[in-house]
Amino acid sequence: xxxxxxxxxxxxxxxxxxxxxxxxxxxxxxxxxxxxxxxxxxxxxxxxxxxxxxxxxxxxxxxxxxxxxxxxxxxxxxxxxxxxxxxxxxxxxxxxxxxxxxxxxxxxxxxx
Amino acid sequence: xxxxxxxxxxxxxxxxxxxxxxxxxxxxxxxxxxxxxxxxxxxxxxxxxxxxxxxxxxxxxxxxxxxxxxxxxxxxxxxxxxxxxxxxxxxxxxxxxxxxxxxxxxxxxxxxxxxx
Numbered sequence: 001x002x003x004x005x006x007x008x009x010x011x012x013x014x015x016x017x018x019x020x021x022x023x024x025x026x027x028x029x030x031x032x033x034x035x036x037x038x039x040x041x042x043x044x045x046x047x048x049x050x051x052x053x054x055x056x057x058x059x060x061x062x063x064x065x066x067x068x069x070x071x072x073x074x075x076x077x078x079x080x081x082x083x084x085x086x087x088x089x090x091x092x093x094x095x096x097x098x099x100x101x102x103x104x105x106x107x108x109x110x111x112x
Numbered sequence: 113x114x115x116x117x118x119x120x121x122x123x124x125x126x127x128x129x130x131x132x133x134x135x136x137x138x139x140x141x142x143x144x145x146x147x148x149x150x151x152x153x154x155x156x157x158x159x160x161x162x163x164x165x166x167x168x169x170x171x172x173x174x175x176x177x178x179x180x181x182x183x184x185x186x187x188x189x190x191x192x193x194x195x196x197x198x199x200x201x202x203x204x205x206x207x208x209x210x211x212x213x214x215x216x217x218x219x220x221x222x223x224x225x226x227x228x
Contacts, residue, residue, distance in 0.1 A: 008152070034216065043116075043203055043219035044155070088154055090217075099168055100145065100205075100217050102154035 003027050006089055006103030015112050019076040023089035023103045026070065030091040030101075033065050035074045038086045038105065047087075048074065079110045114138065116220035118204050124226045130192035133223045137185070137206030143167075145217060146179055146189050147203040155203055161187065194227045201225070 006023045013019055021035075031052055036044035048063040050056045050072075056063045062075040072091075076083055089103040117136040125131050137144050142163050147155035158177065159169040163184035172179070176195070181187040191198055201224050205217040 004154075006154070036219075041224075043205075043221045046216050046218065049216050099157055099160060100207075101157070102147075104152075104154045 001026055003101050004089065004091060004103040006106055008104050008106060010107040010109060012109045012111060013079055015079060015081060015110055017079050017110070019079050019083070019108060019110075021074040021076075021087050021089075021106050021108070023072050023091075024070055025072075025091055027091070027093070027101075028067075028070070029093045031094045032092045033063070033072050034090040034100075035061075035063055036088040036090060036102075038088060040085075044088055076108075079108075081110050081112050084109045116204055116206055116218055118202075118220035118223055120223055121221060122224050122226075124228060125194055127196055127227050128193040130190065131194055131225065132188050132190045133202050133204075133225075135187045135189070135204030135220060137187070137204070138218055141206035141208055141218075142184065143207045143217075144181055144187050145203075145205040145207075146187070147205065149201045149203055149222070151200070158189070191225075194225075196227050199225055199227045 004025045033050045035048040037047050038044040050063050053065045053067045060077045064073045086105040086107045088105045092100045144161045146158045149155045158172045159179045160167040161181040164181045179189045201222040203222045205219045207217040
């Protein structure tokens with residue numbers, strides 16, 4: 001079993017739709033949860049960063065962490081064609097030597 | 113603030129040849145990571161440095177891969193000899209080591225390696 005599971009998609013939605021991206025994990029020691037966006041032929045760029053459980057909102061993006069269920073989500077409101085990319089969830093344990101573990105990534109296409 | 117710099121951007125080599133990648137992290141970032149990203153997969157950690165010491169290299173194929181980080185700044189990743197399955201994007205990332213809220217990792221553009 002992988003430490004972090006993410007449905008690879010692809011996910012195709014019309015412009016303006018609400019998008020829900022999810023990851024599950026098995027390591028209860030994970031405390032930091034991140035979402036990265038990766039455009040084709042580019043390195044991942046950090047979108048959202050959450051510590052422990054709870055919600056965090058930034059513009060059209062909302063990240064949720066449910067540690068009891070070992071489940072994290074990223075919601076994108078009013079999706080735009082420019083949101084078309086691969087979305088990677090990543091997690092790490094507490095401490096400066098904690099490994100940063102990624103999910104497989106979900107490919108999202110937002111159609112105009 | 114300058115980002116993580118990697119070179120080269122692209123490299124094509126024949127199997128059994130050797131190759132080296134270079135990474136310059138964000139200034140002041142003590143933690144440096146090398147990831148391998150095979151097409152269609154998420155990045156897989158190869159090695160993690162804290163300053164110039166190795167924190168984790170459990171997934172580094174040590175019979176062919178080596179990495180070093182001299183003086184706790186720049187790092188090089190080497191593959192010798194390369195195999196076809198090493199074709200991937202090699203990503204370098206860096207982060208600040210406090211263990212607090214500033215532990216986000218920032219990535220470079222990556223080096224796309226094709227082994228033929």
